[in-house]
Amino acid sequence: MSTVATWPSQAENWLDERGKGAWIIVMVLAFIFVWPIGLALLAYMIWSKRMFNGNCVARRKHHKAARYGFRPTGNAAFDSYKADTLSRLQEEQQAFEEFLQRLREAKDKSEFDAFMDDRAKKTTESDAEETEKDA
Numbered sequence: 001m002s003t004v005a006t007w008p009s010q011a012e013n014w015l016d017e018r019g020k021g022a023w024i025i026v027m028v029l030a031f032i033f034v035w036p037i038g039l040a041l042l043a044y045m046i047w048s049k050r051m052f053n054g055n056c057v058a059r060r061k062h063h064k065a066a067r068y069g070f071r072p073t074g075n076a077a078f079d080s081y082k083a084d085t086l087s088r089l090q091e092e093q094q095a096f097e098e099f100l101q102r103l104r105e106a107k108d109k110s111e112f113d114a115f116m117d118d119r120a121k122k123t124t125e126s127d128a129e130e131t132e133k134d135a
Contacts, residue, residue, distance in 0.1 A: 015022045023045055031038030072079050 015026060023041075027038055027041040027045065029038075030041050073082075
C-alpha cells in the first residue's frame, strides 16, 4: 500500500490517541489557514460522532478489544480458559510494572547516594584545603 493512501489513517490514529482536544485544535487551525479543510474536518467529526460521543481514546480501545477477540465465543470452556489466561497475564504485567518501578527507584537511590558521597567528598577536600591555607 502506498504512503499516500495510509497517511490519512495514520493521522486519524495519531489524533485519536490524543483525544477530542487534538481533533478540535486541528479543526480550528484548519479553519484559520484553509477553511475548506476545517469545514471538512468538522463534517467528519460530526459524521463519525467524534464530536458528541465521549472520548475518542475510549472508543478506540473498545474497537481494538473487539478486533482482538475479547468477545465471548460461545464455547464456555474456551471462554473460561481465555478469561483465566487474560487475568493471569494482567497480573503478570502488573507485577512486572511494579518490578520496573522498584528498579527505577533503586537506580535513582543509587545515583542520589553517589551524588551525596561525591558532594561530601568535595566538601571534605575543600575543608582540608582551607585548613592547609590557614596553617
